[in-house]
Amino acid sequence: MSELPSVSRRLLLGGAVASGALAVGVGGGPAHAATAAEQAPRRRPGQKSMIGVPFDPHSTVRVGIIGLGNRGSGMSLGWAAVPGCTVTAVCDIRADRAKRTADRLVSRGEPRPAEYGGTADAYTRMLRRDDIDLVYIATPWEFHHEHGKAALLSGKHAVVELPVATELRHLWDLVDTSERTRRHLLLAENCSYGRNELAMLKMAHDGLFGEITNGHGGYQHDLRELLFSDTYYTDSWRRLWHTRSTASLYPMHGLAPIAAAMDINRGDRMTTLAATATAPKGLADYRARFVPRDHPSWKETYVNGDLVTCLIETDQGRVIRAEHDVSSPRPYSRINSLAGSRGILEDYTGPAPTGARIYLEPDHSGHSWRDFGAYRKDFDHWLWLKVGDDAANNGGHGGMDYVMQWRTVQSMRAGLVPDIDVYDSAAWCSAVPLSAASLARGGRPVEVPDFTRGAWRKPRAGLDSEPVDMPPVG
Template identity: 80%
Template sequence: MPHIPAVSRRLVLGGALATGALAAGVGGAQASPVAQGGAVPAALPKRRPGQKSMIDVPYAAHRTVRVGVIGLGNRGSGMAEGWSVVPGCTVTAVCDIRADRAKRTADRLVATGKPRPAEYGGSDESFAQMLKRDDIDLVYIATPWEFHYRQGKAAMSAGKHVIVELPIATELDELWDLVDTSERTRRHLMLAENCSYGRNELAMLKMAHEGLFGDITNGHGGYLHDLRELLFSDTYYTDSWRRLWHTRSTASFYAMHGLAPIAAAMDINRGDRMTVLRATATEPRGLADYRERFVPRSHPSWRETYVNGDLVTCLIDTAKGRVIRAEHDVSSPRPYSRINTLAGSRGIFEDYAGVMATDGGRIYVEPDHGGHSWRAADAYRKEFDHWLWKKIGDDAANNGGHGGMDYVLQWRTVQLMRAG
């Protein structure tokens, strides 16, 4: 695939991140300055002398990939078990601010016949002690969002590669600092975007790269997930960390689930790049309405004011004239969807299409179809099934969450590190 010059690589980060709300909030306003016709200037830091990009830099080959896990709540504990069953991988250390979670995760690994990992916990600085170990090659981070930047930077500075749940950071200067830290330490920093490894998403990627849709013109993805009950739960998100983000800023907190597969199909940073982002949001209504109907007045959430719009929409232009629409809504009653739509000059694929949907989504491509009628995409998914799913689909179904895509993400990461 074609390489992007260094200046373009940094321009795409500046353009995409500095002009909207994908990673950082846009304050209390209901639309970004770009959406209102203005422009947010992007400061593009210069590389230090001798500093080079980490794009396409291979790993040193590892016989066994040794993983340390930071964050053992709902997500991290499950992923710790996932890492442990990937061939050529072992979990050597686990860490959580709550020491009982580290013990619980270690006990579960032992119960499945795995070696007991070292346990760290008891404070929000316990991770720093874990990072001193010399038997960790890859650090996986699944803590609340506000900790990702500091923990990711510390792990790279300690000589570890890092894979972190989204978002990687929440402030623009933090994102630039992580880029620089990765380049300076020569350690990879990866987003654990499991949705890029879904079976439909990877089939769509293969269809796009083999020209089924002609010239790609636009994509539409999102994270539409009714989380209201979980957001107000006293146990699901520790200290209500996720709900509290809705009191801090107007932002598309979780856009990457729908955006990343579209970006991959468009070869973003591999031939195309994002140039402009416009963001807008509805008024915040969903969380307050849910609280009014279902949450007792004694609950601490009644002291909160929600500012994030229920639906946050980002429109992104690319250098090749494409448009991506990325949406985020976790505050409204609606069926789950990542939308996952890709269109071009010869056809369109759409996932999550409601009553018309099958396991493979729906499709309309020329010259196969006509009459303005959607067709089930199952046959196309079978024809364009990605080699990863052909190779490890059964293992993924038996070992991974979210339909197996968690395992595919973990398996590919480990095998890349083993191959070098």
């Protein structure tokens, strides 16, 4: 996107509080008189839950894409590679990006998609088409709510990059819009389809960790060079978020797999969140050492902490620690650690192929870590066994992008219930505004809304799906 609207500090701080989804007591802590379910806005007449609602079967899934920067343009090739899926339209405020993406698809032997662009509302023209079933949204974060809601209102399903929205009122709006339109909105949480993450999920559900007590996930990725690049993030949109407020801006890649292993929204739910933040030193230090003094970033003041940690408690007494750090010098990690009464898994601790270590009773003793490789082989998710080779050839991030795309298309073509629904998407993304609200209160806990409106108590399937064949093409 070439033109970004001004975004005030209210977007996170004021927006979280003004949404009405946080209850704050007289003393400044969480109010215990009202439950999160009671705080939920009432459903309109005729509005019903989307839990357990399958897609209508599609012989072919026709995808329209909004946002064709690095992420959107790359993912367009993955969508087109999935059997029974075609990209019918592409859109970006910069028309040359739409043309470039269309050219790339044609060069791969795909039909040329319709091109939209040149104006901020070009996506609205694309959404009027009747040959789009699914809209994939990869625009800057501040546009995700607007674009996701518009896709639902146009009668299409939506897959939205992280986060689906940055304000609680907007998260509730997406939940309600999905329920009213009877269309699914899904977070494009590709890391939930990571090979280690899915194996960990199966192990947890098979009881190998015993009673799950805690988990640790997050997003630790040194983005300093890319954040100060003049070409990678258009108009520096991602760096500018660090000038607006103190919040955990992007913890979902680590939080979501831990939440899935704990059956969040499927027998347990997140109840409170308390956040801490270190001082904002990393970006200013990097700028001082590597960025010329005439660069526009020198007019910016960075306020977001380098490491923002969320401590989340659940109804069943479990604890999740979710971290976000993109401004410190460190190797990449999503942490991905799960522990229970009979053992623990810690990912990102060693060399390939798994980079993970494990300790389980009664298999292990002597207080010595063991390699995770044998367990992953035994608990490899059927999706990776079925499409892992294709994923290596067609998807980024180690293939999990393609696995997510393949599974989404399969679910739509076979008429299945989605693995990830709008309630999961809202809960996982609520860490963004809730962390801002907690930090504004000195780190005191704030309540996590119940986006399911009480339906979380009923166990149900999610990412722990049963093997299903992709319907034949043609």
